[in-house]
Amino acid sequence: MAKPPTEARRRGPAAVRSLPFQPALLRPLPHTVAPFPNETLDSYRHRLAVANQFPDFRNVRTPSRWLVCPLDELERLEVLSGQPRESLLWAIPELRHYAPSIAPPLEYRTNVTRRACDWCGWRAGSAGLPIYVNVRGLHDNVCIRHRRWLSGGKTNPYEQIDVSPAPEIVRAQILLDRLERRLGIGFFAPRYRLCEQIWSEIDRRGLIRAERDATLQHIYRADLDKLPDRFGPVQRFQRAARYPQVARFTQFILAMSQQPKTERAISHLTGVIQLDFERAFPMDRRPRGITIPWLRKLLVQLVEAVTTDPLHPRSREIDRLWLSHST
Numbered sequence: 001m002a003k004p005p006t007e008a009r010r011r012g013p014a015a016v017r018s019l020p021f022q023p024a025l026l027r028p029l030p031h032t033v034a035p036f037p038n039e040t041l042d043s044y045r046h047r048l049a050v051a052n053q054f055p056d057f058r059n060v061r062t063p064s065r066w067l068v069c070p071l072d073e074l075e076r077l078e079v080l081s082g083q084p085r086e087s088l089l090w091a092i093p094e095l096r097h098y099a100p101s102i103a104p105p106l107e108y109r110t111n112v113t114r115r116a117c118d119w120c121g122w123r124a125g126s127a128g129l130p131i132y133v134n135v136r137g138l139h140d141n142v143c144i145r146h147r148r149w150l151s152g153g154k155t156n157p158y159e160q161i162d163v164s165p166a167p168e169i170v171r172a173q174i175l176l177d178r179l180e181r182r183l184g185i186g187f188f189a190p191r192y193r194l195c196e197q198i199w200s201e202i203d204r205r206g207l208i209r210a211e212r213d214a215t216l217q218h219i220y221r222a223d224l225d226k227l228p229d230r231f232g233p234v235q236r237f238q239r240a241a242r243y244p245q246v247a248r249f250t251q252f253i254l255a256m257s258q259q260p261k262t263e264r265a266i267s268h269l270t271g272v273i274q275l276d277f278e279r280a281f282p283m284d285r286r287p288r289g290i291t292i293p294w295l296r297k298l299l300v301q302l303v304e305a306v307t308t309d310p311l312h313p314r315s316r317e318i319d320r321l322w323l324s325h326s327t
């Protein structure tokens with residue numbers, strides 16, 4: 001009686017693992033591509049395939065269905081691209097776990113990708129192909145050399161904004177980079193993220209808008225023929241225009257959090273933190289009602305969260321505070 005076909009039989013020939021020699025399946029591609037700093041693995045593979053006029057990288061990476069290639073991803077790319085192992089490892093963070101002794105894995109990962117600055121891409125020889133990179137943290141938004149805002153938004157996320165009319169945005173990036181270098185990315189990035197969240201909440205209430213609006217006028221020209229679109233591309237410009245304030249706010253909160261514990265407690269109790277904040281960020285108008293006590297409590301909690309650990313569940317109290325005031 002014939003046996004029913006097994007799963008492997010239906011799928012095709014079984015992979016051969018018992019050959020007496022190691023088959024060399026890959027050979028260098030005719031055209032190589034230099035990897036871009038922080039590039040994603042997918043982006044690099046795609047560019048390598050396009051440079052060699054392959055429609056799909058998968059066929060290049062796995063040329064045989066039945067001969068098992070013993071090389072790992074890093075070794076395959078090394079053979080195919082002809083690039084040195086070190087430059088692949090330093091440029092593409094996703095490969096680093098294959099050889100942590102050469103390039104240590106990243107200390108902080110965001111899983112956020114965006115397009116690299118197009119002009120930097122051209123300089124690095126992208127020939128117009130988009131290059132996608134992993135961002136270092138949410139504070140990594142501007143190409144300082146070309147003065148371009150790179151982060152995406154709701155509409156056309158690949159359009160990059162020229163911020164040369166607003167040099168304060170570039171200075172904000174320089175300030176944040178300096179803070180990152182001084183404090184270390186693992187310490188700085190989650191704290192910046194928290195500060196940016198809180199600042200957008202303060203901004204939403206329209207208390208401190210004059211500076212942001214002045215910057216926005218330099219980089220965004222509204223189309224007068226169209227009705228204003230609250231959810232349109234203007235949001236990206238608003239985020240860029242808010243950036244200098246967010247940078248200074250982060251610096252302010254970090255400076256507050258570095259005070260000794262007793263001094264912090266005194267400034268929280270006496271409301272000095274609120275006064276210092278108002279001096280650094282003058283309000284457009286004097287708010288009424290419960291806004292000032294809310295702001296004071298928010299600042300105190302933010303400083304404490306930044307001092308201890310921004311990822312700790314206690315920081316969620318800040319979320320509750322927003323909600324209680326919003327509803």
Ligand SMILES: [Zn+2]
Pocket residue numbers: 117118119120121143144145146147148
């Ligand atoms: Zn650039």
